[in-house]
Amino acid sequence: MTGILIVEDDASFATMLKGFLEKNGFKCDHAPSALAALKCLNKNKYEIVISDLKMPDYDGLDLLRDIKKNAYDCPVIIMTSYAHIKSAVKAMKMGAFEYIAKPINPDELLSIIKKALDRSKEKPNTNTTAPAKKVKTGFEFVPGKSEEFQKVMKHVDLVAATDMSVVILGESGTGKEYIARRIHEQSKRKDKAFVSIDCGALTEDLAASELFGHVKGAFTGAVNDKDGQFKIANGGTLFLDEIGNLSYEIQVKLLRVLQERKVRKLGGTSDSDVDVRLITATNEDLKTAASENKFREDLYHRINEFMINLPPLRERKKDIMVYAEYFLNKANEELERNIEGFSEDVVERFLGYSWPGNLRELKNVIRRSVLLETNELLSTENLPEVMFENADITETQPNQDLKSIASENEKKLIEKTLKEVKYNKSKAARILKIDRSTLYNKIRKYSLE
Numbered sequence: 001m002t003g004i005l006i007v008e009d010d011a012s013f014a015t016m017l018k019g020f021l022e023k024n025g026f027k028c029d030h031a032p033s034a035l036a037a038l039k040c041l042n043k044n045k046y047e048i049v050i051s052d053l054k055m056p057d058y059d060g061l062d063l064l065r066d067i068k069k070n071a072y073d074c075p076v077i078i079m080t081s082y083a084h085i086k087s088a089v090k091a092m093k094m095g096a097f098e099y100i101a102k103p104i105n106p107d108e109l110l111s112i113i114k115k116a117l118d119r120s121k122e123k124p125n126t127n128t129t130a131p132a133k134k135v136k137t138g139f140e141f142v143p144g145k146s147e148e149f150q151k152v153m154k155h156v157d158l159v160a161a162t163d164m165s166v167v168i169l170g171e172s173g174t175g176k177e178y179i180a181r182r183i184h185e186q187s188k189r190k191d192k193a194f195v196s197i198d199c200g201a202l203t204e205d206l207a208a209s210e211l212f213g214h215v216k217g218a219f220t221g222a223v224n225d226k227d228g229q230f231k232i233a234n235g236g237t238l239f240l241d242e243i244g245n246l247s248y249e250i251q252v253k254l255l256r257v258l259q260e261r262k263v264r265k266l267g268g269t270s271d272s273d274v275d276v277r278l279i280t281a282t283n284e285d286l287k288t289a290a291s292e293n294k295f296r297e298d299l300y301h302r303i304n305e306f307m308i309n310l311p312p313l314r315e316r317k318k319d320i321m322v323y324a325e326y327f328l329n330k331a332n333e334e335l336e337r338n339i340e341g342f343s344e345d346v347v348e349r350f351l352g353y354s355w356p357g358n359l360r361e362l363k364n365v366i367r368r369s370v371l372l373e374t375n376e377l378l379s380t381e382n383l384p385e386v387m388f389e390n391a392d393i394t395e396t397q398p399n400q401d402l403k404s405i406a407s408e409n410e411k412k413l414i415e416k417t418l419k420e421v422k423y424n425k426s427k428a429a430r431i432l433k434i435d436r437s438t439l440y441n442k443i444r445k446y447s448l449e
């Protein structure tokens with residue numbers, strides 16, 4: 001039986017969730033707080049942790065950080081409301097396996113648990129507890145068709161043929177790792193390893209051992225010799241995601257490896273040659289970080305022989321429906337559904353929404369909607385409410401004063417929301433966070449009836 005640890009401060013919801021999972025053949029423990037969860041993790045081995053994000057004092061993100069720090073080797077699934085989607089995206093960057101929106105859809109949860117278990121089975125036994133190494137299978141690269149993405153692809157094609165170090169700059173979820181992998185697969189190193197490390201999920205202690213390896217006895221817990229990822233990637237490509245998170249000391253060591261092309265294990269006395277192409281990703285401006293002495297300038301120049309700027313999804317609107325179609329096909333396959341496409345309203349909302357979590361968010365929204373949809377086409381009914389909260393502000397006309405711009409925007413937002421919910425006024429009022437009588441007054445004021 002698979003052991004699942006449920007971390008949830010809402011006791012009745014936790015009991016319900018536990019009952020549901022046990023009915024489905026899982027053995028569960030419940031921890032009412034993140035601290036209680038750490039105690040359970042110290043005592044027992046779990047295959048999966050399902051944790052609430054928002055808990056008083058010490059929340060799901062703190063717990064996730066500590067799980068990674070202590071190298072408990074189990075995937076963490078974060079439960080969150082759509083209002084906290086940004087924290088969920090942060091959780092993914094910190095190494096969460098997946099997030100699921102509350103109210104929890106039981107089939108969606110079972111599907112994520114199954115994936116987490118499959119992923120754990122795929123993990124090679126590398127004699128390491130490394131939480132940050134991602135094992136990628138079934139890589140399928142879909143190119144966008146916007147001019148912005150075409151430009152990126154041109155740069156990818158050009159740089160792939162060289163051995164230059166590449167920095168990929170872009171918001172979380174824009175596809176930086178996919179671009180890195182694409183460069184590797186088009187390079188002469190394609191038959192060798194592509195190793196991906198998420199530096200954001202590595203603590204300082206783990207980072208050195210993870211990157212460079214260690215010899216037995218180098219520190220408490222180093223019970224065997226271990227090769228670092230530089231050695232494992234030898235001949236191939238090493239992708240360091242969130243490189244800005246590496247400490248100054250690790251940056252110094254990294255620079256030495258890159259300059260001398262030699263790596264020495266922690267506690268070791270000899271060097272071995274390594275031939276690795278380095279691709280790094282960041283969503284912060286490393287140049288500024290370097291000028292503020294937060295990132296070593298010499299390392300910055302060494303890793304930045306070529307820079308690729310991957311724009312956020314909202315700035316390459318022509319790509320949105322390309323990926324939406326792709327993720328729809330994938331979700332149909334995975335969930336054994338047959339949704340044929342998107343309603344016009346959905347397309348309009350997809351194009352108007354700002355997608356703070358970029359492609360990753362688009363994929364999750366579609367997967368969830370596919371699961372919930374009962375019609376042939378995906379409808380706005382099943383889109384998360386947050387997608388209606390940030391409806392785009394209209395462009396302004398010359399000579400408009402603030403008051404008239406505000407009214408104009410208000411009118412447009414109400415009109416758009418009403419359309420999206422098919423004039424269901426209770427729903428519209430809820431989305432707009434106003435009461436029904438205020439909504440009726442505004443509908444009258446703007447003649448929207």
Ligand SMILES: Nc1ncnc2c1ncn2[C@@H]1O[C@H](COP(=O)(O)OP(=O)(O)OP(=O)(O)O)[C@@H](O)[C@H]1O
Pocket residue numbers: 092093140141142143170171172173174175176177178179241281283359360363
């Ligand atoms: N070119 C692509 N083709 C198909 N799917 C893609 C592509 N790019 C991104 N994706 C999808 O979007 C998800 C996020 O992509 P990726 O992990 O590369 O983003 P990232 O920018 O590295 O994110 P982070 O900064 O959070 O690590 C992927 O899991 C994949 O499903």
